[in-house]
Amino acid sequence: MSVLVVVECDKGEVKKSSLEVATYGAQVAAQLGTSATAIAVGEATEANLAKLGEQGISKVLYDNEPRLKDFVNNAYTKLIATAAQQEDAKVIVLANSNVGAAVGSRLSVRLQAALATNVVELPKTDGGQFVVKRGAFSGKAFSDVVLSSDRKIIALKKNSIEAQHEAGKTAEVTAFSAQLGDADFADAPKQVVMQDQAGGILLPEASLVVSGGRGMKGPENWNLIEDLAKALGAATACSKPVSDVDWRPHHEHVGQTGITVSPNLYIACGISGAIQHLAGVNSSKVIVVINKDPEAPFFKAADYGIVGDVFEVLPKLTAAVKELS
Amino acid sequence: MKFLVCISNVPDTTTKIAFTPDNKEFNKAGVQFVINPWDEYALTRAIELKEANAGSTVTVLNVGEADTEPNIRKALAIGADDAIRVNAAPTDAFFVAQQIAAIAKEGNYDVILMGKESIDYNGFQVHGMVGELLSIPTVAPAMKLDMSGNTATLEREIEGGKEIVQVNTPFVASCQQPMCEPRIPNMRGIMTARTKPLKVVPAIGEAPRTQVAEFALPPKKQGVKLIDAANAGELIKLLRNEAKVI
Ligand SMILES: Cc1cc2nc3c(=O)[nH]c(=O)nc-3n(C[C@H](O)[C@H](O)[C@H](O)COP(=O)(O)OP(=O)(O)OC[C@H]3O[C@@H](n4cnc5c(N)ncnc54)[C@H](O)[C@@H]3O)c2cc1C
Numbered sequence A: 001m002s003v004l005v006v007v008e009c010d011k012g013e014v015k016k017s018s019l020e021v022a023t024y025g026a027q028v029a030a031q032l033g034t035s036a037t038a039i040a041v042g043e044a045t046e047a048n049l050a051k052l053g054e055q056g057i058s059k060v061l062y063d064n065e066p067r068l069k070d071f072v073n074n075a076y077t078k079l080i081a082t083a084a085q086q087e088d089a090k091v092i093v094l095a096n097s098n099v100g101a102a103v104g105s106r107l108s109v110r111l112q113a114a115l116a117t118n119v120v121e122l123p124k125t126d127g128g129q130f131v132v133k134r135g136a137f138s139g140k141a142f143s144d145v146v147l148s149s150d151r152k153i154i155a156l157k158k159n160s161i162e163a164q165h166e167a168g169k170t171a172e173v174t175a176f177s178a179q180l181g182d183a184d185f186a187d188a189p190k191q192v193v194m195q196d197q198a199g200g201i202l203l204p205e206a207s208l209v210v211s212g213g214r215g216m217k218g219p220e221n222w223n224l225i226e227d228l229a230k231a232l233g234a235a236t237a238c239s240k241p242v243s244d245v246d247w248r249p250h251h252e253h254v255g256q257t258g259i260t261v262s263p264n265l266y267i268a269c270g271i272s273g274a275i276q277h278l279a280g281v282n283s284s285k286v287i288v289v290i291n292k293d294p295e296a297p298f299f300k301a302a303d304y305g306i307v308g309d310v311f312e313v314l315p316k317l318t319a320a321v322k323e324l325s
Numbered sequence B: 001m002k003f004l005v006c007i008s009n010v011p012d013t014t015t016k017i018a019f020t021p022d023n024k025e026f027n028k029a030g031v032q033f034v035i036n037p038w039d040e041y042a043l044t045r046a047i048e049l050k051e052a053n054a055g056s057t058v059t060v061l062n063v064g065e066a067d068t069e070p071n072i073r074k075a076l077a078i079g080a081d082d083a084i085r086v087n088a089a090p091t092d093a094f095f096v097a098q099q100i101a102a103i104a105k106e107g108n109y110d111v112i113l114m115g116k117e118s119i120d121y122n123g124f125q126v127h128g129m130v131g132e133l134l135s136i137p138t139v140a141p142a143m144k145l146d147m148s149g150n151t152a153t154l155e156r157e158i159e160g161g162k163e164i165v166q167v168n169t170p171f172v173a174s175c176q177q178p179m180c181e182p183r184i185p186n187m188r189g190i191m192t193a194r195t196k197p198l199k200v201v202p203a204i205g206e207a208p209r210t211q212v213a214e215f216a217l218p219p220k221k222q223g224v225k226l227i228d229a230a231n232a233g234e235l236i237k238l239l240r241n242e243a244k245v246i
């Protein structure tokens, strides 16, 4: 019996959300009195995979097949299913990402496993039950879900737990092959197009986010958002109407019908705080609201607030951040 | 081309979420239910593709009890040709996926479209399960879908970018913006929807593998701490020294 964690790698690095997954998997393994093995997907380096020991992983399986560099649903599913069988994995942990959730749902059918996505905490395993807490109702609630199959799959919500770093510990990296053939790559992407990310920080992974709404008045003012984001090392986001009129790209739109973020800090600039917007951000640890209207509903969901004009406040904040460092 | 569009019946996006006193169920009292907003992209795109490919049909499918019928009729009013309701409470994603897969197989549907995820249970999983049950590809989440004969070209969103994917029918795709501009029903649509066929069928398949033990609301916030705009830099100090997030 073991716990298998799926780590996604990009340009040689293990993604931040996968470091969280590795930490979570190692803690579940400790709870169950077993060890955690990782299976790596994407473009990885052996040195970075060995460093997964710092998160408590004892062994890393890696298939050097070059076509696994990009996400291929069937190939990834077969790879992970094969690893799960070899390792007799009772619990599989993935990131609740567009890769992890897509693979997790196929795996759950193939391995007859119970699947919980959007999981936010370690499982409760007393009394022979296996119960996980997951986010539901677009961030407006949680549910405790009992997973009743022998095998369980957990997709961990990003930023739900802090990745551990126990310096000096290394994992053993082992070559692994699922004997993938051409048929497994039939649904491989024809082309992959990456967007320029502000400051190179991916919004869904970011621990700090600066976000702008209609109160920013127009795309020509976004330098104010970007300057603060850059000074903080934050990603940028926006409200739905902002992306609807193309001031900002769609992948930055957060909310009930956009992406959900759960950073340590969310700074909302000129956003009113409609319930659909809050649904995408209300699991942020700290929320800061800057709005000239003291009655803006967002203040009710905020930890810190400034009643004021974004055009005056934002440059002051950027200057104050620069003074810190 | 036969399109199957799966729609989920969810609380309106402005709903204040509340549970029954034992916290075991969502409290439906006074709640308005709508077609899951993501599923509207699937529905409208299917109708657009039907209009562009003569002889095509669009069937909507919902797994739910009789109270979902107003929204099924709404989908018919928007332009679907007929509807199927699997008469059961959708108590678990795998249970729902089994129903959809069985109907897709029996009806020989070419294109199975869904929304990215339900806004109530936020599973993001039914599409992958259906693809696996039918051994066909799933593209999720898709931002663009074009068809040429039996080949579909899709844009799939990945963290930080997109992939261009080509698949042949049959396949499953889950849809999101900016795929199309979701349509709303017009008067003529509403009139004709009343007489379009809506078939009710019993559920099949295995028992659910997951059960909700309890729901909970997030902890209440402490209340906002206001900082004077003239002294905005103070906020950054608080974020470092008090909140310790930067
Ligand atoms: C089905 C459905 C789904 C939706 N999904 C989403 C979603 O996923 N995400 C989302 O964001 N929205 C969503 N919406 C839209 C949502 O209801 C709101 O309309 C939207 O969030 C408002 O965006 P906003 O706050 O940028 O703009 P507004 O509501 O117009 O607010 C602008 C704010 O800026 C302030 N302001 C103006 N000038 C200044 C200034 N100089 N300095 C400081 N403050 C200033 C104003 O006081 C105001 O509070 C959805 C709506 C529906 C019906």
Ligand SMILES: Cc1cc2nc3c(=O)[nH]c(=O)nc-3n(C[C@H](O)[C@H](O)[C@H](O)COP(=O)(O)OP(=O)(O)OC[C@H]3O[C@@H](n4cnc5c(N)ncnc54)[C@H](O)[C@@H]3O)c2cc1C
Pocket: A145, B006, B007, B008, B009, B036, B038, B039, B061, B062, B063, B064, B089, B090, B091, B092, B093, B094, B096, B113, B114, B115, B116, B117, B118, B120, B121, B122, B123, B124, B125, B126, B127, B174, B210, B211, B212, B213
């Ligand atoms: C009374 C009740 C009890 C429940 N108990 C549990 C429970 O114990 N455990 C648990 O995990 N969940 C429970 N649920 C939630 C139920 O599991 C979800 O309806 C189901 O999992 C699908 O939602 P999802 O978020 O997983 O779908 P997603 O995977 O997010 O949905 C993707 C797409 O699948 C399609 N789809 C989803 N649901 C349907 C549907 N019903 N009909 C047609 N198409 C659909 C839509 O196109 C949707 O956009 C319960 C629901 C109800 C009503």
